[in-house]
Each structure stands twice: as C-alpha cells, then as structure tokens.
Amino acid sequence: MTAPATRLAAVRIAVVLFALISLVAEGGTYLGLGTRAAATFEPVGVLRGLGQPLPAGAWYALLTLLSGSGLLFLVGRWARVSGPLFALSLLVATTYRSSWSMLFHSENLVVMHVGVLALSRSCDAYSWGGRAPRRDSAAYAWPLLLLGAITTATYFVAAVAKLRIGGLAWVTGDVLLHQVGWDNLRKAELGVGFSPFASTLLRWPQLFPPLAAGALLLELFAPLALLGPRIGRVWAACAWCLHLGIAAVMWITFAYPLVGVAYASFFPCERVVEGARARWAARRGLPE
Amino acid sequence: MSRRERAWALVVSAFFLGAVLWPLALDPVADDDFPLSTYPMFAKARGGTGSLVHLVALDGDGSARPLGPRWFGDRQVMQAYRTLRRAAGKPKRAQALCRDAARRIADEPAWADAVELQLRRDRYDIVSYFTTGAPPETLRIAARCEVPR
Numbered sequence A: 001m002t003a004p005a006t007r008l009a010a011v012r013i014a015v016v017l018f019a020l021i022s023l024v025a026e027g028g029t030y031l032g033l034g035t036r037a038a039a040t041f042e043p044v045g046v047l048r049g050l051g052q053p054l055p056a057g058a059w060y061a062l063l064t065l066l067s068g069s070g071l072l073f074l075v076g077r078w079a080r081v082s083g084p085l086f087a088l089s090l091l092v093a094t095t096y097r098s099s100w101s102m103l104f105h106s107e108n109l110v111v112m113h114v115g116v117l118a119l120s121r122s123c124d125a126y127s128w129g130g131r132a133p134r135r136d137s138a139a140y141a142w143p144l145l146l147l148g149a150i151t152t153a154t155y156f157v158a159a160v161a162k163l164r165i166g167g168l169a170w171v172t173g174d175v176l177l178h179q180v181g182w183d184n185l186r187k188a189e190l191g192v193g194f195s196p197f198a199s200t201l202l203r204w205p206q207l208f209p210p211l212a213a214g215a216l217l218l219e220l221f222a223p224l225a226l227l228g229p230r231i232g233r234v235w236a237a238c239a240w241c242l243h244l245g246i247a248a249v250m251w252i253t254f255a256y257p258l259v260g261v262a263y264a265s266f267f268p269c270e271r272v273v274e275g276a277r278a279r280w281a282a283r284r285g286l287p288e
Numbered sequence B: 001m002s003r004r005e006r007a008w009a010l011v012v013s014a015f016f017l018g019a020v021l022w023p024l025a026l027d028p029v030a031d032d033d034f035p036l037s038t039y040p041m042f043a044k045a046r047g048g049t050g051s052l053v054h055l056v057a058l059d060g061d062g063s064a065r066p067l068g069p070r071w072f073g074d075r076q077v078m079q080a081y082r083t084l085r086r087a088a089g090k091p092k093r094a095q096a097l098c099r100d101a102a103r104r105i106a107d108e109p110a111w112a113d114a115v116e117l118q119l120r121r122d123r124y125d126i127v128s129y130f131t132t133g134a135p136p137e138t139l140r141i142a143a144r145c146e147v148p149r
Helices: A005-025 A027-035 A056-075 A079-097 A105-118 A138-166 A175-189 A205-220 A222-227 A229-250 A261-266 A270-284 B003-025 B077-088 B091-105 B126-131
Strands: B049-058 B064-066 B116-125 B138-146
Touching: A005 A027, A005 A056, A005 A079, A005 A105, A005 A138, A005 A261, A005 A270, A027 A056, A027 A079, A056 A079, A079 A105, A105 A138, A105 A261, A105 B003, A138 A205, A138 A222, A138 A229, A138 A261, A138 B003, A175 A205, A175 A229, A175 B049, A175 B116, A175 B126, A205 A222, A205 A229, A222 A229, A229 A261, B049 B077, B049 B091, B077 B091, B077 B116, B077 B138, B091 B116, B091 B138, B116 B126
Parallel strands: none
Antiparallel strands: B049 B064, B049 B116, B116 B138
C-alpha cells in the first residue's frame, strides 16, 4: 500500500493547525494554570510523580516552547526537531491541564495523532525547506493507516468499557436515557447552556435503546474501518454523525472529531490543499 | 521503504497501538488516565434520580435561579462543579464561597432581584425534571448568605 507525500503532509497541517487553534481558544485556561492554587492539583499520566504544581515561569516557558515548536512543525521547518518537541510539549501541557481534578478526554486523540506525525515523514511535502518528497510510497501510507488505527481503537476501547461497566443493559436499559437526562440537568442547574432537544427527547424513552445499540455497534466494530478506504470513509461519516448527535442532545462538543480532523487520515486531504493552491494561483495569474 | 524504515514503522505502530489498547487490561472506572483512557464516560448506570450541589439565588418570593460558573470560579463547567462539591463538604469553605459569589452579583442588574444565595445539594428525578418541570425531591443547604445591597 502506498500514499502520496502530500496526503500525509495535508493531515499534518490539519492536525497541527487544530492543536494550535485549540491552544489559542483555551489560552486563558492554559495561562491560568500558572497561578492556580495547589489545592486541586492531582497529577496524572506522565506527570504522576510531580509532587506540586510547576513554578509559573516553567509553565509559561513550556507554553512558549509548545507554541514555537507547533508553528515550526506546522510549516514543516526543522521537522526532525520541531515535530518531536511539539509532540512532547503537547503531551506534557495537556497532561498538566488534566491534572487539576478533571481529565480532558477530548484531547487524548490529538496528542496521539501529533505523536505519530512527529515520528513519520509528514514534512516531506508542504514544508519550508523539507526533504524532497518521494513518489507515492509506503513511507507515507503507514502513518495514515496508524492514525486511522489509533482513532478506531479509541472507539473500540470506549465500547468495551460500556460493556464491562454496564453490560448489555447499556443497550437494553435506561443507562443512556439517564446519562442524557443527568448531563443536561446538571448543566441547567449549574446555570450553563444545555440541549434544547433534551426535554423533547426524554419524553420518548423508547428511542434510547436503538440509539444506544447504534452507538455501541459503531464503536465496537470501528476497527473494521481499516479494511479499505471506502469502508473507512463510511465509518468516519457515521462516527461524525454520532458526535453531531452527542452535541445536539447532550450539548457536549468533541471539537476534534466534530470539525472532521480526527478522521482526516481516511480521506484524500491533499485535494483540499491542491484545490486551494490552484485557486490561489489562478487568482494571481500564475501557472499551477 | 528500506528495511530500516520498515522496522521504524513497526516500532512506532506497536508503541502507539499498544498504548491506546493498554487500558483494556485495566479497571475501566478506577484506572482512567490521560492520554491513555479507559473511556468510562457515559458507561456507568446512574439510576433515575441524582443529587447535585449547586449555588442558587433566591428572589423575594423564594424562587431559585442557579448561578453559572463565572460567579464562583472556573468557567469550565465540570471543574466548577467540583469546586462546589468540595466546598459543600466544608462549612467554612462553603460559607466563604457563598459570600464571595454574593458580593460578585450584588451590583449586577441581571441579579437585582436576588436577596439570598444558597449553596445546596438537591435531589432530582431526572426524567420528571424535564418532562413535567418537577422541583427537587429533597434539598440540603450547605451554606446561605444575603446578597449585600
């Protein structure tokens, strides 16, 4: 199996751009961690051994390193250094953010994806001063396959957790109904926005078992998406719909899958970049 | 690809896939972590009733309106909820949080009708709350304070 260098590079641009935009969007929260009281500090993951919060200066230095290496990796500059540096600093920064009594599961996948892109030849194309890209090669295909495998594996793990914790009652019982109700109730009573569809949907409890069954099957059989490009794209579209449904009925937005970047490796993303380049060239009257 | 590149691809793939699948060998509830998650959210049965700690403003008629996270701490809703839960378990902290939030809303036109704040734990029937607008089944006040005017 082979893929063009531009496909992997386009995925790199999408994933890194998403990570950087997320950092900017959550900038206030990230900066605030530098001065947060230690009372709620519960280090997790790779920071588990950290006895106390980082000094503010060290935290801001890490954020600076994260932003700088991220920008360099985005444009493909000094990729052998900027890529791993960005992946590592992103892992530490997001882990640190999750070390204040709440795990941000929405960041798991992007951290993993950046790690794969940093350790592969994702900067052979669309890069500033990168290596000359080869023709279509397996060197560009395996990272794409791995990105897809990681994505589907996370859904599979989530399905197994539902079966291990809730058993088949997760499908046949009221687990999903109560999850949707509870999540919306909590938001309503904490004075924040909740789903406008919640009260309507909760009047129809018979809808929940089929919804639960669909979601569980989609997660459990996610690895089948790796069998071929077409089935992969169909699965990605279904998974995207699942997240759209979650956003609609629970008011929970998993931005990475919702904007589609989580599934970018299943699609010929280079066409988006090539299309944009062609339009830009046409506008300037340049040869493509 | 060269033999060396193939070996690298295998090592990286084994590392990442092994890491993502590793939580399958762990306790799905107790061992959740970052970024290697067991993804336990939405998996647990919680029953048809649930209690939650929240901060509400009471007007002169005794009608309650919940205060959003911006008035008592973090804007992130789940972290704010944890702040409330922690405070509710410690009377001094609960009172301090209540007074602090009351001071913050005192000059806000949107809260002009608020006369008292209560940090309390309410128990709800989840479905009835949405389908019939049912009030909490039980409530327990952890702290109360007047809104200074």
